[in-house]
Amino acid sequence: MTVLVGRRESFNAAHQLYDPDLSDDENRRLFGKCVNLHGHNYVLEVVVAGEVDHATGYVVDLKVLSNVIKTHVICDVDHHNLNTDVPWLKGLIPTSENLAQAIWDRLCPQVPAGVLRAVRIWETDKNWAEVSDQA
Numbered sequence: 001m002t003v004l005v006g007r008r009e010s011f012n013a014a015h016q017l018y019d020p021d022l023s024d025d026e027n028r029r030l031f032g033k034c035v036n037l038h039g040h041n042y043v044l045e046v047v048v049a050g051e052v053d054h055a056t057g058y059v060v061d062l063k064v065l066s067n068v069i070k071t072h073v074i075c076d077v078d079h080h081n082l083n084t085d086v087p088w089l090k091g092l093i094p095t096s097e098n099l100a101q102a103i104w105d106r107l108c109p110q111v112p113a114g115v116l117r118a119v120r121i122w123e124t125d126k127n128w129a130e131v132s133d134q135a
Helices: 024-035 062-077 096-110
Strands: 002-015 038-051 116-122 128-132
Touching: 002 062, 038 062, 038 096, 062 096, 096 116, 096 128
Parallel strands: none
Antiparallel strands: 002 038, 038 116, 116 128
């Protein structure tokens, strides 16, 4: 039987929704007040799936998953400007959608094949984006 388990981490980061190929007016029309540099208290949820190991009772050791998330994502983004400070986000407009995809790409090689099921990033209490193997 496949069991889903998840880990939640948080980070604080600044970003600006701005496309350098567009005029300031067009950026303001597309992104509204988010065209200004501002910050969020992000919440990152990572879901993995698999069979429960009979010896440990785990699908994965969540301490190990937490370390992978912190090492490959959180340490790069926490208290940073997502537009300028994170090499693996270079060239992306740091929307929640793009963040979720980029984080998926960062984490996928770090966990056993087929284990990663979903990455959900909460930008606010009301707004989130998710990438999953089912999407």
